[in-house]
Amino acid sequence: MKNRLKVLRAERDWTQAQLADELEVSRQTINAIEKGKFDPSLPLAFRASRLFKLPIEEIFIDGEC
Amino acid sequence: MKNSEISPSPYRSRVQKSTFKLAYWTGTWVLTTALLAFGPAFIWGEAQIFTLSALALNIIVGIGMVVSNRNHLKTLDEMEQKIILESLAIALGVGLILGIPYELMEATNLITFEARIGHLIILMSLTVMVSLFWNLRRYR
Numbered sequence: 001m002k003n004r005l006k007v008l009r010a011e012r013d014w015t016q017a018q019l020a021d022e023l024e025v026s027r028q029t030i031n032a033i034e035k036g037k038f039d040p041s042l043p044l045a046f047r048a049s050r051l052f053k054l055p056i057e058e059i060f061i062d063g064e065c
Numbered sequence: 066m067k068n069s070e071i072s073p074s075p076y077r078s079r080v081q082k083s084t085f086k087l088a089y090w091t092g093t094w095v096l097t098t099a100l101l102a103f104g105p106a107f108i109w110g111e112a113q114i115f116t117l118s119a120l121a122l123n124i125i126v127g128i129g130m131v132v133s134n135r136n137h138l139k140t141l142d143e144m145e146q147k148i149i150l151e152s153l154a155i156a157l158g159v160g161l162i163l164g165i166p167y168e169l170m171e172a173t174n175l176i177t178f179e180a181r182i183g184h185l186i187i188l189m190s191l192t193v194m195v196s197l198f199w200n201l202r203r204y205r
Contacts, residue, residue, distance in 0.1 A: 020074070020076075021074035021076065021077070024074070024075065024076040024142070025076065025142035025143070025144070026076075026077075026080075026141075026142050026144070026145060028144070028145075028201075028204065028205070029142050029143070029144040029145065031205070032144055032204040032205070033144075037203070037204050037205075038144050038147075038204055040143070041143050044143060
């Protein structure tokens, strides 16, 4: 699954550590999600959605579409 | 947005706290295991009441360690949980598929030395470490 986490983070000038703190996960998890190596759970995707004030489908893109 | 350089986030604080608790319980368990193993030989001799007490203490502290380990797992985020659970699953599988044949090798005289439980624990511990290392690299 692709995502725009890195772009959205960069637009806000946040570091991976800052985003990790906001989403209550480790920095390594943010890094793995940004690189597409780990797909977040639905609750984590919703937390990201609330944080960026964007619908989930504008942050995470289903690779099979 | 919080400044992560100044103070640890609630998530990191929780993980640090549970890691400390797990280290405490693990250390205590190691000490009670040492007491059980060496107590009869070097401290109280044949007095079985002390051996039974040491055994009970070891089991109680062991249960505390297991609970602490489970609580620690629950404080981790989903990717860290996945990495650790996968590593533990591999270690369990390796322990099962190699542990039984290893014991049977002794029973059928394929090996001349004694197949001890300690060998299995060492194998499973090494498997956890290798799996953790491999999984951490996979998601890096």
